Amino acid sequence: MLRICLAFVLLLPGLTHAAEHLAGRVHVIDADTWNVGGVRVRLHGIDAPELDQACQDSDGSSWPCGAWATHMVREQFQGRMTTCVPVDRDRYGRIVARCSVEREDVAARIVEQGLAFAYRKYSDAYAGAEQVARIEYRGLHKTQIQVPWVHRARKKPKSSETCLIKGNVSSKGERIFHEPGQRYYAKTRISAAKGEQWFCSAAEARAAGWRAARR
Incomplete structure (x- = not known):
């Protein structure tokens, strides 16, 4: 044990x-x-x-x-x-x-x-x-x-139509957000099953514990 x-x-x-x-x-x-x-x-x-x-x-x-x-x-x-x-x-x-x-x-x-x-x-x-x-x-x-728990269940999931910042979980488990115009933005795919999500602002992403992509 x-x-x-x-x-x-x-x-x-x-x-x-x-x-x-x-x-x-x-x-x-x-x-x-x-x-x-x-x-x-x-x-x-x-x-x-x-x-x-x-x-x-x-x-x-x-x-x-x-x-x-x-x-x-x-x-x-x-x-x-x-x-x-x-x-x-x-x-x-x-x-x-x-x-x-x-x-x-x-x-x-x-x-x-x-x-x-x-x-x-x-x-x-x-x-x-x-x-x-x-x-x-x-x-x-x-x-x-x-x-x-009820609030979360009733929240509508964010989508790329209104919230453009991509919260991605890297292969090392880091939570990184990518903004439009950054190098890997277009290649980044969001998977809800991995805990990834869309954000409406960089401030919102940081408050949720994600860091900005370096490029």
Whole structure:
């Protein structure tokens, strides 16, 4: 068993040399997706609003709750050291893990503050934390919000008719976006099965964790 765990870790760049965990400084991509020591990590058992997702206040006005949740998580964890225990790997190739900062379960704190929801499809671990946040109207629970998994399901896929920037996954697993006029733009093909996608702006692509092509 030790050999299997060690092999799993050594296959991932930027991981601490430990058999059952990875560790590194946090770079917050969004509220539930982090870069930990150069490795993309999806926090296990929670689901936060998408970066472009909006909510409605009681008076019906719209506000960018997805960007807000990301900002609040970034304020608390950006640059701090975290230790994560891998649980799975998702369809986009990200490590799904339970992470802690100073021995505190970060997912529990995020849900307790109303910055994300318990993702019961995969785990009931944070259902209690969500219930507390809901009762006390913390964060997202004091606004009108479509839960993230429903929001994603209802979003219309972007197409080349309106969004021209191509988000491509390279053979090395790098997420790179190509803009019209760049050298490899015409040759780049988008495959949704590989997690590739269209973007409407370079800022949107960067916010989602993609870097610009060098030429």
